[in-house]
Amino acid sequence: QMYLKALLGGHPNITKPVLGKESTIRKASIEDLIAFHNENYYANNMCLILTGPLPDNTESLVRKYFENKPLGKIHDFEFPSVRPLEDKVILHRPAPDLINHDFREESSANIDLGILVPPYNSNESHVITMLAQVLCSVQDSRIYEEVSERKGLAHQLSGYYDGSYNVGRICIGGKVNS
DSSP states (O other): OHHHHHHHTTOHHHHSOTTOOHHHHHHOOHHHHHHHHHHHOSGGGOOOOOOSSOOTTHHHHHHHHHTTSOOOOOOOOOOOOOOOOSSOOOOOOOOGGGOOSSOGGGOEEEEEEEEEEOOTTSTTHHHHHHHHHHHHSGGGOHHIIIIIIITOOEEEEEEEEEOOTTOEEEEEEEEEEO
């Protein structure tokens, strides 16, 4: 959470719990749940996913059970863009579980790097996806080859690109000798 807060600031992507708060759920009455269901669960706010061997009349069955369901209003929420980083941020945190008590010089430390990039909904997302694949795809990535294989500086390297919620970030992490 500290890492994401430093990288993304107060963006709602990380500051709001996705599933809500337990106290809110505990206070909800049956009437509240019915009202929530009636306001948010309708045909044009859902995806129907079918798998497995399907009967030949699948389309007619879907129409039979779903075609006349009422439509509701769309609750689009546009996440704000993340603010650019003004300065680099370095976080230090103790990780006593990484200490090798028998051979202290062989202890490890985690290192994580976060880079703000264009999100999925940008015109550049396909380029960022390819860049992340080249940089971060585990065993055959440029970072793994250079940092781990050639220089032996880090191990257990991994990384990913996430461009959801109008925020783009490439995160790369691994273990280094402490």
